[in-house]
Amino acid sequence: MGEFDEGSGAPLESESDAGTGTGAGSAVDAATADEATQGSIATAGTPAVTDGATQSPAPRWRVRARRPLDQEQLLAEVEPGTIEASRVLALHRTMQTRARLYAHQLRQLAVFFREDPETGGIPENADMTGVKVAVGLRTSAARAWSMVLDARTSVDLMPATFVHLARGDMPEDFHRYLLRQVRRLDDAQKEAVDRHLAGVEIPAVSKATFEAQVRLAVRLATAGTVPEPPRASRSVELLDVDTKAGTASLYVTGPIPEIQGLAHRLDVAARTVQKAQRAALRDGEEGPLPFDIDGDLAERGRALSLATLRYAILTHSVLDIDPVQETRSPYKILVTVPVTTLMGLENTPAMLDGLTPIPAELARDLAAGEPTWLRILTDPIIGAPCDAVAETYHPTAQARLQLRLRHPLCAVPGCERPTRLAAEDDHIVAYDHDHPDEGGPTSLQNLHRLCWRHHQLKTAGLLDPTREPDDAPGPVTTDWEIDGGVRARTVEHTDLVTPVTAEALEAAWRIHQRLHAEAERHVAAEKSRPRRERVDEQRREAMAIAHPHLRSRLRPPDPDAIAALGDPPF
Numbered sequence: 077m078g079e080f081d082e083g084s085g086a087p088l089e090s091e092s093d094a095g096t097g098t099g100a101g102s103a104v105d106a107a108t109a110d111e112a113t114q115g116s117i118a119t120a121g122t123p124a125v126t127d128g129a130t131q132s133p134a135p136r137w138r139v140r141a142r143r144p145l146d147q148e149q150l151l152a153e154v155e156p157g158t159i160e161a162s163r164v165l166a167l168h169r170t171m172q173t174r175a176r177l178y179a180h181q182l183r184q185l186a187v188f189f190r191e192d193p194e195t196g197g198i199p200e201n202a203d204m205t206g207v208k209v210a211v212g213l214r215t216s217a218a219r220a221w222s223m224v225l226d227a228r229t230s231v232d233l234m235p236a237t238f239v240h241l242a243r244g245d246m247p248e249d250f251h252r253y254l255l256r257q258v259r260r261l262d263d264a265q266k267e268a269v270d271r272h273l274a275g276v277e278i279p280a281v282s283k284a285t286f287e288a289q290v291r292l293a294v295r296l297a298t299a300g301t302v303p304e305p306p307r308a309s310r311s312v313e314l315l316d317v318d319t320k321a322g323t324a325s326l327y328v329t330g331p332i333p334e335i336q337g338l339a340h341r342l343d344v345a346a347r348t349v350q351k352a353q354r355a356a357l358r359d360g361e362e363g364p365l366p367f368d369i370d371g372d373l374a375e376r377g378r379a380l381s382l383a384t385l386r387y388a389i390l391t392h393s394v395l396d397i398d399p400v401q402e403t404r405s406p407y408k409i410l411v412t413v414p415v416t417t418l419m420g421l422e423n424t425p426a427m428l429d430g431l432t433p434i435p436a437e438l439a440r441d442l443a444a445g446e447p448t449w450l451r452i453l454t455d456p457i458i459g460a461p462c463d464a465v466a467e468t469y470h471p472t473a474q475a476r477l478q479l480r481l482r483h484p485l486c487a488v489p490g491c492e493r494p495t496r497l498a499a500e501d502d503h504i505v506a507y508d509h510d511h512p513d514e515g516g517p518t519s520l521q522n523l524h525r526l527c528w529r530h531h532q533l534k535t536a537g538l539l540d541p542t543r544e545p546d547d548a549p550g551p552v553t554t555d556w557e558i559d560g561g562v563r564a565r566t567v568e569h570t571d572l573v574t575p576v577t578a579e580a581l582e583a584a585w586r587i588h589q590r591l592h593a594e595a596e597r598h599v600a601a602e603k604s605r606p607r608r609e610r611v612d613e614q615r616r617e618a619m620a621i622a623h624p625h626l627r628s629r630l631r632p633p634d635p636d637a638i639a640a641l642g643d644p645p646f
Contacts, residue, residue, distance in 0.1 A: 172244030185227035210490030217490035245279035353379035
């Protein structure tokens with residue numbers, strides 16, 4: 077664990093000259109200069125990696141820069157002795173320092189992964205390492221897991237290129253590009269790419285040359301492998317949440333024939349419904365009209381557009397999953413609306429699932445369409461939902477909804493998986509089924525929501541959360557012991573509408589109302605002008621834009637000069 081024993085200044089001091097380090101760095105230092113220059117460089121005719129795991133002979137050429145990257149080369153485009161010259165050198169030294177720090181962090185992560193008893197050196201088991209690393213880096217567990225895998229690739233599989241990074245000779249941006257290009261390769265192919273890049277003069281070549289050599293190395297390393305047939309991905313994603321307009325987009329990706337089929341079925345259904353709407357409006361039928369989603373078709377007197385009908389059919393139709401029996405879903409959309417907003421006393425925005433603000437007008441429309449409301453009392457100071465207690469193992473429906481408000485994301489430190497569907501309610505202090513009075517209660521104070529994976533890890537004893545009695549002011553905090561060695565503290569989610577955020581959102585809403593009112597006044601003023609006047613003005617503007625040379629170059633007369641001439645002689 078030598079990488080974690082040094083002080084804050086040690087990494088730069090130990091790496092500034094030789095680029096060496098302790099711990100995981102020894103594997104890098106073993107790559108000598110001879111190995112770097114004589115490494116196997118594949119050619120187009122002989123792939124670096126084949127099915128027989130044979131290596132092509134190394135050619136005798138290397139990729140060199142035209143000139144070494146020294147101080148003279150750096151300042152070639154800058155006037156010597158100027159302040160710009162000193163700034164260029166300072167930026168270059170900063171780049172080298174960042175590269176050394178980045179390399180030091182990668183070595184730390186590689187050691188963490190290699191010596192973590194829970195992983196066993198298997199990359200697929202690095203998710204638990206990611207939870208621990210996320211605590212130290214203050215990032216998400218998914219991001220930390222990705223960084224651990226990149227560290228293993230850099231330090232263990234690609235030492236020849238990593239030594240340049242550790243010395244500060246390779247910019248951090250170069251190395252991140254390299255990692256992106258090799259992320260989908262297997263271990264043997266990554267090692268082949270590293271051998272190829274050992275023949276590149278990385279400290280001096282340009283960014284374009286380096287990236288071209290990386291792409292070439294990847295192509296050579298993957299030559300001879302049997303390509304897998306392309307697989308069309310299928311996914312549905314929620315994107316482009318616009319809190320100002322109160323809208324969001326559902327992005328559907330799939331094979332072209334399937335997407336074309338879906339679009340065709342939606343189009344046929346929309347045209348059929350549009351035809352039915354037109355017939356109902358023409359005949360003056362009474363009662364509800366088909367797919368009248370806003371309830372104003374009769375007042376409008378015309379059918380909805382095809383685009384609107386496609387949306388209405390897609391969002392208001394019953395999904396058929398036959399022959400699978402549909403189970404009753406516990407999922408509900410939670411919209412937290414302040415009672416003052418419902419009463420129209422103010423326009424404080426509501427919160428969707430406790431995370432996304434939506435306009436007050438949209439919140440009132442949603443509330444008006446629901447037959448049942450659930451009252452959630454919150455702390456007026458911190459916005460935390462007040463407790464709801466159940467006397468059984470399973471929380472009540474009201475308690476579960478409040479639990480979702482408290483935990484819109486998995487409660488484990490660094491986990492960002494939402495708890496809307498794929499999550500489970502968990503007792504922090506275990507519930508005693510034989511003696512319920514002696515075990516952990518089914519209350520918000522003793523419950524949290526975990527994603528399925530982290531619930532498994534907690535059940536296995538790798539995650540141990542604890543909470544103090546609920547007698548202190550402020551949001552509820554949870555102390556976590558991760559795998560017996562790492563400790564972290566999380567703060568429970570509170571309602572963002574109260575109290576400071578509500579004030580800020582209310583101010584933003586007032587600004588929106590003012591701008592909207594100004595826009596309406598401008599539109600009204602334009603409508604009040606004679607149409608002929610508006611047409612002439614817009615045509616003059618169009619002609620001026622299309623023919624700028626026709627604009628008059630004559631200046632208006634000077635009133636003072638005219639007055640100096642005196643009265644006219646007639």
